[in-house]
Amino acid sequence: MVSTSVLAFMWYGVLGVVRFRNVDLSLVFWPSSEWLTIGWRTTIRGIMITILSVATNCVLYAGVAVALDILVRRTARYITPGIARS
Numbered sequence: 001m002v003s004t005s006v007l008a009f010m011w012y013g014v015l016g017v018v019r020f021r022n023v024d025l026s027l028v029f030w031p032s033s034e035w036l037t038i039g040w041r042t043t044i045r046g047i048m049i050t051i052l053s054v055a056t057n058c059v060l061y062a063g064v065a066v067a068l069d070i071l072v073r074r075t076a077r078y079i080t081p082g083i084a085r086s
Helices: 003-010 025-029 031-035 046-080
Strands: none
Touching: 003 025, 003 046, 025 031, 031 046
16 A cells, blocks of 8 residues: 555655655655666566565565564563463
């Protein structure tokens, strides 16, 4: 979803609106978007780099989700022992 939004903003040339103060939010939510080249949608090389960047972003979010799941389950065991028994 994040990758699609950033690519859509890039497609229409309005990526600059994804800023909060001096922070580029597209880099916060999709760090590998820095890999994108000028020909991200027109050249074979650019398309392949874009696909790799999107895949990297998905793996990054999956890793964060797994880490948060483990953290929540371990924390829940200490708080209420009956909840996290799966």
